[in-house]
Amino acid sequence: MADQATAQEFDILVLGGGSGGYATALRAVQLGFTVGLVEKGKLGGTCLHNGCIPTKALLHSAELADHARDSAKYGVNVTLDSIDITAVNAYKDGIIAGKFKGLQGLIKSKGITVIEGEGKLQGTDTVVVNGTAYKGKNIVLATGSYSRTLPGLEIGGKVITSDEALTMDYIPKSAIILGGGVIGVEFASVWKSFGVDVTIVEGLPSLVPNEDATIVKNFERAFKKRGIKFSTGVFFQGVEQNDDGVKVTLVDGKTFEADLLLVAVGRGPVTANLGYEEAGLTIDRGFVITNERLHTGVGNIYAVGDIVPGVQLAHRGYQQGIFVAEEIAGLKPVIVEDVNIPKVTYSEPEIATVGYTEKAAKAKFGDDQVDTQEYNLAGNGKSSILGTSGIVKLVRQKDGPVVGVHMIGARMGEQIGEAQLIVNWEAYPEDVAALVHAHPTQNESLGEAHLALAGKPLHG
Known part of the structure; x- marks a missing residue:
């Protein structure tokens, strides 16, 4: 092992190059910090190589198969001969390769030092990689997650x-x-x-x-x-x-x-045998426990992403990485609670949600302090054109802001951006009802739902 007294030192040393880790690194260099980024696999982590991107590529191929199968009802005579899985995989892998190359170039262009190999925390300011010690005035743990199984259920074969x-x-x-x-x-x-x-x-x-x-x-x-x-x-x-x-x-x-x-x-946190407990961090069922500002309570060590208890989403890790870099810089970034982080299930139909469910809202505010409103996509012109069905459901604190938006239907994930702003900015139904939503779009369904919740429904 190298002499730790002469080890290369960084303002911020990040352990893990997935969504949370590389977001930390990119924001940190923007803020003028020197950054070391440790990654034993490929930059981009699970999301880019084994999660978000490849699964959504498969889902797009699946959507095209469904369109071909159902094309006749839209007046287009197409036959679905077969699914060429070799070609599907080539398409998927091409998307991954392009994004990976772009990320590598971005990291290099920003002057971030990438340290290849498995890192292990040693003490409160050192990460050892392949026998070499690297020091960080601040350490950010972002080691991600793995595919869980059940006790006694071994993975292998079929x-x-x-x-x-x-x-x-x-x-x-x-x-x-x-x-x-x-x-x-x-x-x-x-x-x-x-x-x-x-x-x-x-x-x-x-x-x-x-x-x-x-x-x-x-x-x-x-x-x-x-x-x-x-x-x-x-x-x-x-x-x-x-x-x-x-x-x-x-x-x-x-x-x-x-x-x-x-x-x-589900997925489990990658924290075992990485020196976390030895450094004094609190570990619960494999997760690293932090305060609301993602500090572990030990030295200048922070944790982000799937190893922190809560929803395991790439964009949560990404946001937390930016948050921690700004926290270290003393910018006092705003905390986004897990409940207000948007979630999308990219199946057919899609589910897109942000904020409290009706049940959770009633538990928090009281059964008689919650109002809900449902809008059926049957009343939405663009949804009829697409041939999809579903609903938009709003959850409102009585006489207060909208605290939950829940949507189901084809492509409804594309509506989550406005829904996130509505919930996080604590908008009232009357605020959103006054906005103009382009016609014909599925986005109108959000506007119509808020019109109804504001007491002036036009199509219901």
């Missing part, structure tokens, strides 16, 4: 995680997906569009269980209409695999058989 699913060179005839959260339903959506017989197994009472109850009801109805099967409310017990595929057994004795099992039960 039992895979999303990592393996993203690199498959064939399309299975059938698949069981263990987990009905975001990852599970997105892969279910892709595979169904590719012609796979899909069954989701979810131990909790519903699919996408963290969403508003009205959204859940609409989502499950849409998946049933698409022919995606699911079993909810009964937990997984075990799986057997052989040359023909897998057999999954639930605790109630029910069984399912398919070509493979995708384990999509």
Whole structure:
């Protein structure tokens, strides 16, 4: 190991080059800091290489397959001959390669020192990489997450995680997906569009269980209409695999058989054996505990992204990275609570939400202190043109601001930007009702919902 007294020193040393880590680095150099960025894999992390970008590329291919399949009802006679998974993967990998190259160039152009290798925290101001010590006046931990499995459920053969699913060179005839959260339903959506017989197994009472109850009801109805099967409310017990595929057994004795099992039960924090506990950090179930300003309570060590308890989203990590760089610079950035971070599930249909669900709002403000409003996309011209159905649901603190926006339907994720501003800026329905929404757009659905909540509905 190099003599730590002469180790290369940075104003900010970031451990992890994913969304949270590289955002920290980029904002820090803007603020005049010297930055070292440690990454054992590829810059961009899970989101770019094994998560957000590749899955959304697959979902786009799946959307095109659906369009081809349904083209006749729009007066376009197209036949869907097959899904060329080799070409699909080439398209997906090309997107990743382009974004990766761009990120590498950006990091280099900003003068950020990239340190390749696995880093381990040593003390409160040092990270050791491949036997060499690097010092940081401030340390930012951004080591990301990994695909979880269940105790006793080993990954291998026909039992895979999303990592393996993203690199498959064939399309299975059938698949069981263990987990009905975001990852599970997105892969279910892709595979169904590719012609796979899909069954989701979810131990909790519903699919996408963290969403508003009205959204859940609409989502499950849409998946049933698409022919995606699911079993909810009964937990997984075990799986057997052989040359023909897998057999999954639930605790109630029910069984399912398919070509493979995708384990999509969430992601765990990458914090083990990295020196965090030895440095005095508080670790709870693998997560790094911080205060509301993302400081760990030890030295000048901060943590961002998936290793911090809360919603595991790339854009949350990205925002936290910017926040920490500005915090270190003394700029006193504004805290964005997890509940006010937008979330999108990119299945067909899409779910886009920000703020409190109706249930959570009533728990916070009181049952009689919450108003809701639903707007059906059947009344929206652009949604009818696209052939989609769904709703926009608003949750309002009684006589107060809108505290939740929940949307379901094709492409509704594109509406989340305005919804985020409405909730985070504590807008009243009357404020939004006064705004002009272009016609015909799906964005009008937000305006119509707020008109209704303000007591002046035009189409309802």
